[in-house]
Amino acid sequence: MASKHQENRFAAYSTPIILAAILLALVLLVVAFGDKALARTAAETLIRVTLVVGLWIFVGNSGVISFGHAGYMAVGAYCSAWFTLRPQMKSLFLPDLPGWLLEAQWPVLPAAIAAGLLAAAVALLSGAAILRLSGIAASIATFAFLAIINTVYSNWEGVTGATSSVVGLPRYVDHWVALAWAVTAILAANIYANSASGLALRATREDEVAARASGINMYRHRLLSLVISGFFTGVSGALLGHSIGVLNPDSFYLGITFISLAMLVVGGIGSLSGAVIGVIVLSTVIELLVRAEQGFAIGSAEFALPSGSQEILIGLIMVLVLILRPSGLSAGREFKLRLKLPHKTLANEQIPSNRGEIK
Amino acid sequence: MTNFAQLFFDAASLGGLYAMAALGIALIFGVMNLVNFAHGEYIAFCVFALIVPSTDAVAVMFLGRAPAVLLVPLILVIGGMIAVASEYAVFRHLRNADPVAMMISSFALGFVIRNVLLATYGGRPKAISLWPELNTPVQIAGASVPLLQVIVILTTLLVVAALAFLLKKTRLGLEMRAAAENFTMARLLGVRANVVITGAFALSGALAAAVALIMATQTGVADVRMGGQIMLVAFIATVIGGLGSLPGAVAAGFLIGGVSVLLQAFLPLEARPFRDAFLYTLVIACLLLRPQGLFVPASAKPRV
Numbered sequence: 001m002a003s004k005h006q007e008n009r010f011a012a013y014s015t016p017i018i019l020a021a022i023l024l025a026l027v028l029l030v031v032a033f034g035d036k037a038l039a040r041t042a043a044e045t046l047i048r049v050t051l052v053v054g055l056w057i058f059v060g061n062s063g064v065i066s067f068g069h070a071g072y073m074a075v076g077a078y079c080s081a082w083f084t085l086r087p088q089m090k091s092l093f094l095p096d097l098p099g100w101l102l103e104a105q106w107p108v109l110p111a112a113i114a115a116g117l118l119a120a121a122v123a124l125l126s127g128a129a130i131l132r133l134s135g136i137a138a139s140i141a142t143f144a145f146l147a148i149i150n151t152v153y154s155n156w157e158g159v160t161g162a163t164s165s166v167v168g169l170p171r172y173v174d175h176w177v178a179l180a181w182a183v184t185a186i187l188a189a190n191i192y193a194n195s196a197s198g199l200a201l202r203a204t205r206e207d208e209v210a211a212r213a214s215g216i217n218m219y220r221h222r223l224l225s226l227v228i229s230g231f232f233t234g235v236s237g238a239l240l241g242h243s244i245g246v247l248n249p250d251s252f253y254l255g256i257t258f259i260s261l262a263m264l265v266v267g268g269i270g271s272l273s274g275a276v277i278g279v280i281v282l283s284t285v286i287e288l289l290v291r292a293e294q295g296f297a298i299g300s301a302e303f304a305l306p307s308g309s310q311e312i313l314i315g316l317i318m319v320l321v322l323i324l325r326p327s328g329l330s331a332g333r334e335f336k337l338r339l340k341l342p343h344k345t346l347a348n349e350q351i352p353s354n355r356g357e358i359k
Numbered sequence: 360m361t362n363f364a365q366l367f368f369d370a371a372s373l374g375g376l377y378a379m380a381a382l383g384i385a386l387i388f389g390v391m392n393l394v395n396f397a398h399g400e401y402i403a404f405c406v407f408a409l410i411v412p413s414t415d416a417v418a419v420m421f422l423g424r425a426p427a428v429l430l431v432p433l434i435l436v437i438g439g440m441i442a443v444a445s446e447y448a449v450f451r452h453l454r455n456a457d458p459v460a461m462m463i464s465s466f467a468l469g470f471v472i473r474n475v476l477l478a479t480y481g482g483r484p485k486a487i488s489l490w491p492e493l494n495t496p497v498q499i500a501g502a503s504v505p506l507l508q509v510i511v512i513l514t515t516l517l518v519v520a521a522l523a524f525l526l527k528k529t530r531l532g533l534e535m536r537a538a539a540e541n542f543t544m545a546r547l548l549g550v551r552a553n554v555v556i557t558g559a560f561a562l563s564g565a566l567a568a569a570v571a572l573i574m575a576t577q578t579g580v581a582d583v584r585m586g587g588q589i590m591l592v593a594f595i596a597t598v599i600g601g602l603g604s605l606p607g608a609v610a611a612g613f614l615i616g617g618v619s620v621l622l623q624a625f626l627p628l629e630a631r632p633f634r635d636a637f638l639y640t641l642v643i644a645c646l647l648l649r650p651q652g653l654f655v656p657a658s659a660k661p662r663v
Contacts, residue, residue, distance in 0.1 A: 065459055129643050133650050136394055136458060136602065140594045141646060144639040147591055151639075155632035254587065258470050265463050308478035315471035322464045323452040 009194075014337035016190040019276050020183045023049065026280070027175050039175055040243075045283040046178030047239045049276055051256075052263045053185040054232030056275040058225045059264060061198055063205035064135055066226075067257055068126070068142030069233045071149035074252035075122050076115035076234025077241040078153065081166050083111035084242075089168050096158025108172050112181075112238045119234020120227045127226040131219055146257065153249040166247040173243040181239060185232045189272050192228055197221050262318045268328025273335045281329065282314065289313060364499070366624060372508035374616025375515030376573055378609045380593035381600065382522065383566035385608035388597060389539035390559040391454070394462045397445060397469035399590030401564055403476060405438045405571035406581045410487060412479045420487065427490065431572065438568025439561040441472075446560040476583050484582035489575045511573055518569065519609055522562075526605070531558050539603060595642050601652030611653060615642075 023046065030042040055069050082090070082097060083106040090102050106114070130141040153160045160166070192198045201221040204211040212218060241247050259282075267278020289310040321328065380398070387395045411419040425433065449468050453461050493510065496503040526532035531554070537545040538555045546552050574585060596615055600607025618641065622634050630637070646652075 063459070065462060129647055133646055136462070137598050137646065137650065137652075139459075139462065140394070140598045141643055143591060144595055144642055148636045148639045151633060151636040258466065261463060262467065265460075306478065308474055311474040312471050312478070315467045315474065318467040319449055319464050319471070322456070322460055322467070323449070326453075326456050326460050 011336040012194050012334075013190065015272060015334045016183075016186045018335040018337065019186050019273060022276070022280075023179060023182055027179050030175065041283070041287050043173060043175040043178045043243055045279060046175060046182045047173070047236055047243060048260070048263065048283060049182040049279045050178070050185045050232055050239060051236035052260050052267075052275045052279050053182070053189050053272065054229050054236055055260055055264055056229075056269070056272060057189045057192055057232065058222075058229035060269050060272070060275065061193060061201045061205065061225050062222050063269075064131075064222070065139045065261070066142045067139060067261075068130075068145040068149075069229070069260065070252045070254075070257045071126075071146045072119040072123055072230045072233040073237030073240070073256065074149055074153055074249060075237070076119040077237035077247055077252065078160055078166070079118040079234070080108075080111045080115035080238035081169055081241055081247055083114055084108060084170055085166070085168060093161055093166065094159055096156075108170065108242065112235055112242075115238035116231040116235040119237070120231040123226050123230025123233075124223070127223050127230075131222045131226065146253070150249055150253050153252075160249065161247075163249065167245065169241050169245045169247065171242060171245045173239050178239060178243070181235060185235075186272065186276065188228065188232065189275075192225065193272060197224050201225055259314075262314060266318060266321045266328060268330035268332060270327055270332030271330050271334045273333070274328050274330030277330055278328065282317075285317065286310060286314065365504070366620060368499070368504045368508050368512070370617040370620040371613070372511040372616075373620055374613035375511050376570060376589070376612075377592050377596055377616045378515055378612030379518060379566050380570050380589050381596035381608040381612040382518070382605060383563040383570070384590075384593050385597045385600070385603065385605050386535075386559045386563045386566075389603045389605065390535060390556055391450070391542070392458045392461070393450060393465060394458070394594070395563070396462065396466040396590070397472060398563070398567055398593065399586030399588075400469040400472035400476075401438055401441055401567035402571045402574070402586035402589065403583055404441050404472060405434055405568040406487075406575045406585065407476055407480055407583075408434065408437050409489060409575060410480075410485065410581060420489075434568045434572055435565040438564040438566075438571065440564065442560040442564025442567065443557055446557060450556075450560075473583055480581075480583070482583065484580045486579060487575060487581050488579060489572070491579070493576055507573070507576055514569065514573070518566070522605070525562075531555070535559060595639070599642065599645055599652055601654040604652065604654040607652055607654030 027042055027046070030038050034042070051069075051073065055066065058064070058069075059066055082094070082101055083104055085094075085105075087103055087105060090097055094102075126145050130138055130145060133141055154163050156162065193202075198221075200211070200216045201218075203214070204216055204218040204221065208218065237252065240251075263278040263282045264275055265278070266282055267276065268274025289305065292305045293307050293310060325331070380402070383401075384395055384398050387393050387398075409420060445468055449464055450461065453464055456464075493507040494505045496505050497509070498504075499509070524532075526536055534545065534550045534555050535558065537548070537550055538552070542552075545555075570589065574589070575581065578585070592615055593612070596611040597608045599614070600609070600611035615638070619634065619638050622637055623631065626634060626637065
C-alpha cells in the first residue's frame with residue numbers, strides 16, 4: 001500500500017506543476033503573438049491569479065466565505081507604496097508617516113514581501129477575533145472588517161492620502177513578475193492544502209462536528225490558513241498598485257471583492273485548479289466583453305455593447321454557474337499527473353478524478 | 360444634559376431605519392437561511408423608481424410626483440415585486456443549495472441590479488426633492504426635531520407592531536414562524552413552502568421600499584451606493600441580534616443606531632471621520648462576547 005500512497009502524494013504535488021505550465025504557456029503565447037495591450041491584460045490576469053489563489057487558501061480549505069480579503073489587499077498595496085515611493089513625494093503627500101518610513105526607499109522585492117507580512121499580521125489580528133464566530137456570522141464579520149479598513153484608509157489623510165489617490169508608484173510589475181508571484185502562490189497553496197493542517201481544515205469544512213470529535217482544533221487551522229492567505233492577498237495588492245501606479249482606497253472595496261469571489265465560484269471553490277481556471281476563464285470573458293463594448297465588426301456591420309453590460313453579464317454568468325453547476329467548472333477536482341509505479345513510466349494523461357483526495 | 364432629547368430623537372430615528380432594514384434581512388434568513396446581499400440594491404432600486412430613467416445630472420421626478428397617498432403604497436408594491444421577482448428568477452432554483460452558494464448568488468444578483476441602475480441612471484448622485492417640507496423642525500421636549508424623525512420613529516413602531524400582529528395572529532405568520540423554526544418539518548406538516556417564501560420576500564421588499572422612501576426624503580439624493588452602507592449595518596444588526604431572530608434584529612438595529620449617534624456626539628473631533636471604524640470594531644467585540652448574538656433563536660443550535 002505504500003506505493004499507492006506515494007502515487008497519491010505525487011499526484012497531489014503534480015497539480016502546481018501543471019497549473020504553472022498552463023500559466024507559462026499563456027504568457028509565452030501573449031509574448032509571441034500579442035501586442036502591448038494584451039501583455040498588460042496578461043499581467044493583470046496573473047495578479048488576479050495571485051489574489052484568487054491567496055483567497056482560495058482560506059476560503060477553499062475552510063469553506064468560510066470571506067468578504068474581507070480586499071482589506072488585506074489594501075493593507076499590502078499601501079504598505080508597499082510606503083516603502084517604495086521617493087522620500088520627497090512622501091514628505092509632500094503622506095507627511096504623517098513615521099520618520100524612518102519617510103526616509104525608507106526599499107527595492108521592490110523586499111517591499112512586496114513586507115507588504116505581504118504586514119497583511120499577514122493584520123490577518124492574524126483580525127482573524128483571531130473573527131474566526132471565533134461560526135460560518136455565516138464570520139462571513140458577515142469579515143464584511144465589517146472590510147468596512148473598517150475602507151473607513152480608516154479613506155480618512156487617514158497624512159498616512160494614506162485619504163480619498164485623493166497616491167500616485168507615482170514605480171510600475172515594475174509586468175507579466176513576468178506577476179507570473180513569478182502567481183506560481184509562488186500556487187506552490188504555497190498546494191503545499192499548505194496537502195499539509196496536515198490543510199487536510200484537517202478541509203475535514204472541518206466537510207463536517208464541523210465530526211472533525212471536532214476527531215480532535216481537530218478548527219480555530220487554529222482556520223487562523224493559520226487565514227494568515228498564509230493574507231500574505232499572498234497582501235502581495236497581490238502590492239502588485240496591483242505597482243502595475244497601475246495609482247492607489248485609491250475605493251479600488252480595494254466591493255468591486256474587487258465581487259470579481260475575486262466570482263472567479264473563485266465560477267472556477268469552483270473546492271479545488272486549487274478551480275481557482276486558477278476561474279481566473280483565466282473570467283478574465284478572458286471580461287477582456288472579450290470590454291473589447292465588445294468598444295465595438296467590433298461582423299461583416300460590414302459595426303456592433304458595440306452598451307457600456308456597463310460587462311459587469312451585468314459577469315454577474316449573470318455567476319448566477320447561472322451557481323444554479324447550473326453549483327460546485328463550479330472544476331467541481332472540486334484537481335489537475336493531476338499519475339505516476340504508474342509498476343511500469344516505472346510517467347503517465348502523461350490528466351485524470352479528471354478525485355481518487356485518493358480527501359474531499 | 361440640554362441636548363439629551365435631541366440625542367434621543369437622533370438615535371431613535373436612525374435606529375428605527377436600521378431596524379427596518381435588519382427586519383427585511385432577518386425575515387428572509389429565518390425562512391430560507393439566505394443572507395440576502397441584494398437587499399441594499401432593492402433599496403436603491405426603489406429610490407430610483409421615483410425618478411425618470413436618464414443619465415442626465417438633473418433628476419426629473421417620475422413616480423415621485425404622485426401624491427403621498429398613492430406614492431407610498433405604489434413604492435411598497437414595487438419593492439415587494441422586485442424582491443419576489445428575484446426569488447422567482449434566482450433563489451427558487453437554489454432552494455437545495457447550501458447557504459454559502461445562496462449568499463454568493465445574492466451578492467451576484469445585487470451586483471447585477473446595481474450595474475443595471477448605473478447603466479440606466481449614470482453614476483453621479485442626483486439631487487431629488489421628495490416631501491422637502493418634512494425636514495422642517497418642530498419643537499418637542501425642548502429639542503428641535505425634523506418632522507421626518509418623528510415620522511420615522513412612529514413608522515418603525517407601526518411596522519414592528521404590524522409585523523408582530525402578522526406573525527402572531529395570521530395563518531401566513533404562523534406558517535412563517537413554523538418555517539423559520541424547522542423548514543423541513545413545517546413542509547411535512549402542510550406548510551406551503553412557495554407561499555411562505557414568496558410572502559417573506561414580498562414583506563422584505565416592502566420594508567426595503569419603506570427604508571428607501573425615508574432615506575430619499577432625509578438625504579435628498581438618489582445614489583446607487585446608498586443601499587450598500589445601510590445594508591451592511593442591517594447585516595450586522597441581524598448577526599448581533601442572533602441570526603433568524605426578528606425581535607433580536609429590531610433590538611440590535613436600535614442598539615447600533617444609538618451607539619453610532621453617541622459615538623458621533625462624544626468622539627473627539629479628530630476621530631469623528633473614523634466613527635464607522637469604531638462602530639464596527641465594537642461590533643466585532645460584541646460578537647466575541649456573544650458569538651451567537653444577543654437573542655439566540657432555538658433553531659440556531661445545530662443538531663447532530
